[in-house]
Amino acid sequence: MKIVIINYGAGNIQSIKFAIQRLGYEAVLSHDVAEIQSADKIIFPGVGEASSAMAKLRASGLDKLIPDLKQPVLGICLGMQLMCHSSEEGNTKGLGIFDVDVVKFSNAVKVPQIGWNQIANVKSGLFKDIEEKEHIYLVHSFYAPLCDETIAESEYGIKYSAALAKDNFYGTQFHPEKSSSVGEKILKNFICGM
Amino acid sequence: MLAKRIIPCLDIKDGRTVKGVNFVDLRDAGDPVELAEIYSREGADELVFLDISATEQKRKTLAELVYHVAEKVNIPFTVGGGISSVEDVDILLQNGADKVSINSSAVKNPQLINDLVAKFGSQCIVVAIDAKQIDGEWIVHLVGGKVPTERKLFEWAKEVEERGAGEILFTSMDHDGTKDGFANEALSKLSTELNIPIIASGGAGNMQHFTDTFVEGKADAALAASVFHFKEIGIRDLKEELKEHGIPVRL
Numbered sequence: 366m367k368i369v370i371i372n373y374g375a376g377n378i379q380s381i382k383f384a385i386q387r388l389g390y391e392a393v394l395s396h397d398v399a400e401i402q403s404a405d406k407i408i409f410p411g412v413g414e415a416s417s418a419m420a421k422l423r424a425s426g427l428d429k430l431i432p433d434l435k436q437p438v439l440g441i442c443l444g445m446q447l448m449c450h451s452s453e454e455g456n457t458k459g460l461g462i463f464d465v466d467v468v469k470f471s472n473a474v475k476v477p478q479i480g481w482n483q484i485a486n487v488k489s490g491l492f493k494d495i496e497e498k499e500h501i502y503l504v505h506s507f508y509a510p511l512c513d514e515t516i517a518e519s520e521y522g523i524k525y526s527a528a529l530a531k532d533n534f535y536g537t538q539f540h541p542e543k544s545s546s547v548g549e550k551i552l553k554n555f556i557c558g559m
Numbered sequence: 560m561l562a563k564r565i566i567p568c569l570d571i572k573d574g575r576t577v578k579g580v581n582f583v584d585l586r587d588a589g590d591p592v593e594l595a596e597i598y599s600r601e602g603a604d605e606l607v608f609l610d611i612s613a614t615e616q617k618r619k620t621l622a623e624l625v626y627h628v629a630e631k632v633n634i635p636f637t638v639g640g641g642i643s644s645v646e647d648v649d650i651l652l653q654n655g656a657d658k659v660s661i662n663s664s665a666v667k668n669p670q671l672i673n674d675l676v677a678k679f680g681s682q683c684i685v686v687a688i689d690a691k692q693i694d695g696e697w698i699v700h701l702v703g704g705k706v707p708t709e710r711k712l713f714e715w716a717k718e719v720e721e722r723g724a725g726e727i728l729f730t731s732m733d734h735d736g737t738k739d740g741f742a743n744e745a746l747s748k749l750s751t752e753l754n755i756p757i758i759a760s761g762g763a764g765n766m767q768h769f770t771d772t773f774v775e776g777k778a779d780a781a782l783a784a785s786v787f788h789f790k791e792i793g794i795r796d797l798k799e800e801l802k803e804h805g806i807p808v809r810l
Contacts, residue, residue, distance in 0.1 A: 377652055377653075377655065377656075377657060377683075379626070379629055379653065379654060379655040380629050380655050380657070383629050383630045383631075383655065384633065386630070387631075387633065412679075412680055412682060412683065413679065413680040414680055472754055475754050475755055475756050475779065476754060476755070477681060477682050477725050477726075477755070477756075478561060479682070479725065479726060479756050479779070480561050480562060480563075480564050480604065480605075480756070480779070480780070481561070481562040481564065481604055481809040482560065482561045482562070483560060500562060500809040502634070502635055504635075504657075504682040504683075504725075505682065506681065506682070520560065521561055540635075542633070543633065543634060543635045543657065544633070545599070545633050545634055546633070548633065549633060
């Protein structure tokens with residue numbers, strides 16, 4: 366099993382590498398096209414600001430590569446948001462994999478949302494053996510509204526997508542690598558079940 | 560529903576936990592990684608490591624500690640203590656810290672908040688504020704509450720938010736160590752006037768104090784050290800109690 370974490374200079378990727386290690390697998394950090402293409406599973410992380418992260422992807426050509434991948438790809442946090450059609454953060458176009466526009470939380474709630482929220486209406490094998498209302502860890506100011514590709518929802522002022530899926534592409538707004546044993550199960554489902 | 564967070568705080572000196580900890584099941588009472596794993600298993604929502612060492616190797620030792628914690632622990636953690644530059648933060652985040660907290664360096668150079676937010680994003684920048692009341696006015700203090708500044712708590716907190724910090728960790732020096740409860744009036748004012756999460760710190764003595772700081776203090780998270788380290792309060796028991804009071808928690 367070859368797992369590659371796409372390394373494009375956006376975010377805390379060490380934690381994802383360690384989380385995969387705790388599951389008994391090794392992950393390679395890489396921005397090399399051939400290395401990414403040869404992986405069985407690909408993780409697309411990201412924290413920080415959307416438009417500058419997109420600029421980094423464009424500069425390295427990864428914006429063309431990622432939507433063409435045929436293996437299972439899991440975007441995490443900003444990674445998931447960048448897989449969407451666009452983001453209000455820095456008004457940037459995204460990779461256009463998920464047909465939804467990422468927008469900012471209203472001031473009716475504290476922004477960013479930081480902490481443990483619950484997931485509901487989970488579908489897809491990504492959530493195999495995961496109960497409704499389990500807590501997952503999130504840190505974000507922008508969100509993907511509910512859409513046809515939503516496979517888990519959460520609520521913070523309004524209901525939004527906690528996870529998305531389309532074909533071989535998956536995305537979680539939450540951090541499975543920081544979501545305790547629930548997150549570990551979800552990561553394992555992605556690595557072993559997809 | 561977003562849960563209220565319970566955060567044990569570990570003081571670190573030269574890579575080791577300081578202050579006695581009373582864990583019978585701990586092989587090495589000074590090993591922060593082992594303690595972090597125990598807290599994580601008991602249901603802590605997050606951990607804070609506060610580095611109080613003042614040696615030249617401080618940076619390297621702290622970075623190594625962060626690396627080992629990230630390797631073992633599957634919940635988020637924040638690192639603070641003497642962080643004063645973009646470079647410091649970069650090293651800690653690269654080694655696996657989820658958030659960093661800055662305190663004195665932000666007061667001395669508020670632009671640092673903007674610089675960190677621009678480079679790393681709001682989500683990982685926590686500003687810690689220590690304050691105590693002088694003639695009825697909350698005044699920001701440095702060096703663990705020893706040195707008063709010109710800054711007033713609520714004005715400084717507002718500025719911290721405007722400069723982009725993702726979260727505020729407010730410690731009342733009047734309450735810290737008293738075990739008499741958190742500074743709920745000031746916390747409630749912060750939580751109402753600001754639109755970023757507020758972590759309450761200083762004064763935890765019993766379980767009721769946590770309920771009070773979430774209800775009266777409107778805090779988003781509560782941090783404590785000794786009540787957890789000396790097992791006066793078990794994290795799971797605390798969360799059960801909070802749940803009985805209708806406070807959303809992760810169990």
